[in-house]
Amino acid sequence: MLSLWMRAAVGRQQALVVILCLLKMGSVAAQARYSIPEEQSEGSFVGNIARDLGLDLQRLLSGNARIITKDSKQYVDLNRDKGILVIKERIDREELCGKTTPCSFSFEVILENPIQLYRVTVEVIDVNDNSPSFQKDEINLKIVESVAPGTRFSLVSAEDPDVGINDIQKYLLKPLDHFKLEVQNQPDGGTFIEIVLQNTLDREKEETHTLVLIASDGGEPRRSGTVRIHINVLDANDNAPVCSQSVYKAEVRENSPEGTVVTTVGADDLDKGLYGEVTFSIPHVGKEAKQLFDVNIKTGEIKVAGKVDFEKSKTYQLNVQASDHGGYSDTCKVIIQVIDENDNAPTIQLMSFSNLISEDSPPGTTIAVVNVDDEDSERNGLVRCSINSDVPFKIESSLTGYYTIVTENILDRETFPEYNITITVSDQGSPPLSNSKNINVKISDVNDNPPQFGRSEYTVSIPENNSPGFSVFAVSATDADWGQNARLSYFLEDKQINGVAIMSLLSVNSDSGVIHALKSLDYEQIKWFDFNITARDAGSPPLSSVATVKIIVQDQNDNPPQVLYPVQTGGSLVAEMVPRSADVGYLVTKVVAVDVDSGQNAWLSYKLQKATDRALFEVGSQNGEIRTIRQVTDKDAVKQRLTVIVEDNGQPSRSATVIVNVAVADSFPEVLSEFTDFPHDKEYNDNLTFYLVLALAVVSFLFITCLVVIISVKIYRWRQSRILYHSNLPVIPYYPPRYSDTLGTGTLPHVYNYEVCRTTDSRKSDNKFGGAGGQNVLIMDPSSTGTMQRIQSEKSILDEPDSPLEVS
Numbered sequence: 001m002l003s004l005w006m007r008a009a010v011g012r013q014q015a016l017v018v019i020l021c022l023l024k025m026g027s028v029a030a031q032a033r034y035s036i037p038e039e040q041s042e043g044s045f046v047g048n049i050a051r052d053l054g055l056d057l058q059r060l061l062s063g064n065a066r067i068i069t070k071d072s073k074q075y076v077d078l079n080r081d082k083g084i085l086v087i088k089e090r091i092d093r094e095e096l097c098g099k100t101t102p103c104s105f106s107f108e109v110i111l112e113n114p115i116q117l118y119r120v121t122v123e124v125i126d127v128n129d130n131s132p133s134f135q136k137d138e139i140n141l142k143i144v145e146s147v148a149p150g151t152r153f154s155l156v157s158a159e160d161p162d163v164g165i166n167d168i169q170k171y172l173l174k175p176l177d178h179f180k181l182e183v184q185n186q187p188d189g190g191t192f193i194e195i196v197l198q199n200t201l202d203r204e205k206e207e208t209h210t211l212v213l214i215a216s217d218g219g220e221p222r223r224s225g226t227v228r229i230h231i232n233v234l235d236a237n238d239n240a241p242v243c244s245q246s247v248y249k250a251e252v253r254e255n256s257p258e259g260t261v262v263t264t265v266g267a268d269d270l271d272k273g274l275y276g277e278v279t280f281s282i283p284h285v286g287k288e289a290k291q292l293f294d295v296n297i298k299t300g301e302i303k304v305a306g307k308v309d310f311e312k313s314k315t316y317q318l319n320v321q322a323s324d325h326g327g328y329s330d331t332c333k334v335i336i337q338v339i340d341e342n343d344n345a346p347t348i349q350l351m352s353f354s355n356l357i358s359e360d361s362p363p364g365t366t367i368a369v370v371n372v373d374d375e376d377s378e379r380n381g382l383v384r385c386s387i388n389s390d391v392p393f394k395i396e397s398s399l400t401g402y403y404t405i406v407t408e409n410i411l412d413r414e415t416f417p418e419y420n421i422t423i424t425v426s427d428q429g430s431p432p433l434s435n436s437k438n439i440n441v442k443i444s445d446v447n448d449n450p451p452q453f454g455r456s457e458y459t460v461s462i463p464e465n466n467s468p469g470f471s472v473f474a475v476s477a478t479d480a481d482w483g484q485n486a487r488l489s490y491f492l493e494d495k496q497i498n499g500v501a502i503m504s505l506l507s508v509n510s511d512s513g514v515i516h517a518l519k520s521l522d523y524e525q526i527k528w529f530d531f532n533i534t535a536r537d538a539g540s541p542p543l544s545s546v547a548t549v550k551i552i553v554q555d556q557n558d559n560p561p562q563v564l565y566p567v568q569t570g571g572s573l574v575a576e577m578v579p580r581s582a583d584v585g586y587l588v589t590k591v592v593a594v595d596v597d598s599g600q601n602a603w604l605s606y607k608l609q610k611a612t613d614r615a616l617f618e619v620g621s622q623n624g625e626i627r628t629i630r631q632v633t634d635k636d637a638v639k640q641r642l643t644v645i646v647e648d649n650g651q652p653s654r655s656a657t658v659i660v661n662v663a664v665a666d667s668f669p670e671v672l673s674e675f676t677d678f679p680h681d682k683e684y685n686d687n688l689t690f691y692l693v694l695a696l697a698v699v700s701f702l703f704i705t706c707l708v709v710i711i712s713v714k715i716y717r718w719r720q721s722r723i724l725y726h727s728n729l730p731v732i733p734y735y736p737p738r739y740s741d742t743l744g745t746g747t748l749p750h751v752y753n754y755e756v757c758r759t760t761d762s763r764k765s766d767n768k769f770g771g772a773g774g775q776n777v778l779i780m781d782p783s784s785t786g787t788m789q790r791i792q793s794e795k796s797i798l799d800e801p802d803s804p805l806e807v808s
Contacts, residue, residue, distance in 0.1 A: 049109065068107060104121050127162075131225050162219065192319075248334040249335050359443045369404050392408050413445050413482065414449060447539025469516055560655060565590070640664060
């Protein structure tokens with residue numbers, strides 16, 4: 001009956017646990033909770049995480065879903081293909097939680113792109129896989145025969161790592177002749193076992209007694225453990241030791257050095273001698289407590305014997321037994337409270353991290369997820385997490401113990417290509433402990449900067465008559481971006497310069513920006529021109545900027561002076577006349593010259609190179625005026641020949657020569673008689689006269705020939721018309737067979753053919769008309785009115801009496 005009641009209680013407890021788990025999952029967002037029995041085989045199903053978190057399988061795969069745990073062991077694995085959680089390795093609830101109940105472990109499921117974090121808690125349900133056990137197989141007690149009934153003797157309790165119904169549920173003592181068993185449940189969950197003497201012992205009758213203590217749990221199947229109790233009956237000792245306090249409470253700081261006194265227990269025994277000597281021991285203590293504490297057997301002083309760690313256990317209970325040598329004993333409880341020390345620095349674990357982030361990432365982009373933890377408790381375990389303030393990032397708290405680092409401002413790779421982020425965690429202990437971790441974040445480039453020229457406008461000078469391929473200038477632009485986004489190319493913008501495409505004058509190297517001249521430039525045609533050059537990067541989309549280049553063509557002295565006056569005609573006998581009465585400074589003439597160059601290349605100077613009489617004339621070096629430098633006399637020759645050279649101011653200079661004929665005379669006949677004797681001009685004039693006469697003869701011949709031809713044609717036509725109509729000469733005009741009118745529209749369906757024969761007596765003959773092809777009907781197109789009228793006019797001529805025709 002008791003077994004059925006215990007099974008019902010277990011069922012109600014498990015149902016309550018399931019209901020609480022479901023309520024917990026419904027109230028917490030982004031969390032899941034599962035319950036599994038311990039000792040499940042690998043691959044066993046835990047839960048459908050995809051369904052419970054509302055995720056599809058594609059998201060688990062694309063987000064690279066994985067499990068993150070702070071412990072070294074990972075009990076559960078994620079099957080991303082099916083979206084389920086399965087057992088990865090054996091789970092022993094006793095190893096995981098000890099006597100703590102309920103027992104659970106947590107881990108996080110993280111997804112990337114974007115980062116999502118979910119907490120999963122798995123509760124491990126106890127299975128009755130451990131039997132109750134005692135520390136010893138046998139217990140030896142010495143009891144004086146004079147001990148009164150009702151005297152109690154404490155026994156060591158059994159231990160069962162299982163919890164709940166699977167823990168020890170009852171103790172059974174056999175036989176019950178002299179002793180009975182009493183079990184007391186303590187507030188901390190332990191049990192205090194005593195055997196109580198019911199009947200007086202008599203050593204003389206029975207010197208030893210053997211009892212069997214059985215501890216059994218309430219699991220299914222039920223398990224049990226036993227210990228044999230051997231009792232030796234001693235002679236009488238009528239006073240038992242009595243502890244000074246039934247319960248001692250003490251505190252000890254964790255990490256206290258070995259030998260630190262925790263407390264001292266005391267006991268009194270009214271007996272004298274050997275029976276009054278009290279010794280202290282800790283016979284019934286757990287393995288862990290036995291390694292941490294020790295009691296002085298004579299003084300009862302309890303000292304630290306090992307390393308006390310608050311994080312492992314916060315309290316310890318020791319049952320100190322005070323015994324005399326007569327077999328009497330008393331037991332007192334010592335409850336030791338461990339005081340937490342701030343001896344654990346916070347830890348930082350990087351769960352997810354993107355060390356490369358685009359500079360166009362919006363504020364709020366997650367770059368890292370970190371987990372911080374402190375094993376201490378209360379204020380010693382409260383952790384603050386922060387990052388350095390000189391970076392455009394901020395840290396935000398997500399789940400408990402988890403922080404995300406996100407972008408706070410707009411990033412600019414050209415200003416800061418990378419950042420070093422220092423994550424600092426510190427607790428609130430005294431003194432506080434801290435820890436830090438450095439991460440490096442690189443900023444990837446985005447094509448957000450156009451190329452920049454050093455100047456918006458460049459002015460370059462180039463001498464004219466340059467050779468093709470001449471390197472004019474090199475433009476250069478810079479781009480603050482990196483890599484492909486900073487690779488620049490240069491292009492000329494199409495433009496017309498004096499009707500000529502700029503592409504035919506210049507070219508630019510797309511890589512280096514060097515501008516080359518494709519043609520030789522002429523200052524006299526183009527003095528300057530400008531054009532635009534574009535620098536474009538290789539980003540996507542590409543960015544560009546434009547600069548203006550102004551080319552100034554520098555003049556070169558490549559044109560000699562040109563003399564406008566006096567005109568040099570080769571055979572001309574034109575001469576400037578100077579009267580013999582001319583005074584000094586008389587202006588004879590002025591040499592006028594120009595130079596199409598510019599600047600100093602067009603500054604002209606005049607110089608008298610040769611002269612018949614150098615003492616008579618001079619030339620103004622700047623204005624080219626030829627003047628007399630002395631009084632003209634009768635002795636001066638009539639014909640004077642001056643050679644004037646005109647030079648420009650270029651380097652090297654260019655020049656032109658002009659010959660000026662000057663006649664010193666008062667009358668024109670005198671001049672003619674003298675100037676016909678110039679030997680050079682006579683030869684030139686003879687040649688010119690020959691060509692002129694030859695040209696005149698050819699023109700005259702052509703004119704007369706054309707005139708004769710025109711007159712002959714006119715006469716011929718006139719005579720033909722007279723002969724045709726009025727002459728009696730035996731002239732027979734002949735029209736070839738199948739003569740057709742081609743002046744019409746060409747629409748006659750049948751050709752009107754006829755032959756005309758005339759003789760000397762034709763005017764007296766009759767006319768005979770015949771139709772084409774033996775028919776008497778002439779068929780014509782109605783639209784051929786012109787042809788019809790012409791045929792009728794011809795017929796009227798043929799019908800005249802004076803000119804009879806015979807038509808066949």
